[in-house]
Amino acid sequence: MPPSNPRLLALFENVQSQFPTATLGEEKWFLVVLSALTGIGKPNLAADLYLYLTQLPQYSTSGARQILIRRLREVLVKSVSIIGVCRPLEAIFCIDAVTKEEDKEFSYSRQDWKCDEANHQRGTNWLMKLYGENLKPIDETFDSHRDFGWISREITYGLYLSDHHILDGVETELVVLSGIMVQDLPKMTAWHLRACRRIGISMEDCEGIQKCIELVVDFADVKLSPMPRAKDIEHEV
Structure with a gap:
């Protein structure tokens, strides 16, 4: 069913229409919405997003809805590393409360995870891809902390953000950028705009993604500090 709140319905439709689908692909716009709504303090609206999505033709079968659940859940799992556990947990409880029994999805994505050398290397490799030479001063700060x-290498990146079995690298960065920006964090927003550019998202598409995040911010009536734009960090890419 569509959301009963017309502003919420307009939000979903506006993001869906404005997201750079032509270049980034289908079924990614709602990753931004879910991450942003959860990060900005509206995790209860995850249920409305799920119900809206299940009315779309591509999710007309139970199998398709189970795949959808897996992707939404992975957004929220990754969001734990960005915003903490409580809001993502609230969001998944809200989604589960409106999920039909035949559409429930019982897989477990990290049952074989180990905090071992392979995890360390996977996290480090993804960090290096996103940060490159900019990682050195961060690591120097970590020398005294x-x-x-x-946590950064083994958990944030090793456990969460370098796992691309369900959401790929681009999709992961959509989640990260959205979750960070709505928390009013200009410095880290700049880092992850730069990261988006380094993994191949165009400057124009980065701007489009930011505008979609800003639609969520406006919906939530939240005032953010001036945020860096992709053009501001282009010289660092």
Whole structure:
């Protein structure tokens, strides 16, 4: 069923129409919406997003809805590393409450995870792809705050963000950028705009993604600090 709130319905339709689907592909716009709504403090609206999506023709079968659930859940799992556990947990509870029994999805994506050398290397490799030479000063800060260095490599990137079995690298960065920007974090927003460019998202598409995030921000009546734009970090790419 469509959301009963006309502003929420307009939000979904506007993001869907404005998202750079032609270049980034179908079924990615709602990753931005879910991450942004959850990060900005509206996790209960995850249920409305899910119900809206299930009315679309591509999710007309139970099998398709189970794949959808897996992708939405992965957005929220990755969001734990960006915004903490409570809001993503609230969002998944809200989605589960409106999911039909035949559409429930029982897979477990990280049952074989180990905090081992392979995890460390996978996290480090993805960090290097996104940050490159910009990682060095961050690591130097971590030299005197080693707990955060360990969390970054082994957990944030090793466990969460370098796992691309369900959401690929571009999709993961859509989740990360959205979740960071709505928390009013200009410096880290700039880092992940730069990361988006480094993994192949065009400057024009980065701007389009930011405008979609801003639609969620406007819907939530939240005021953010001035945010960097893709053109501002282009010289670092």
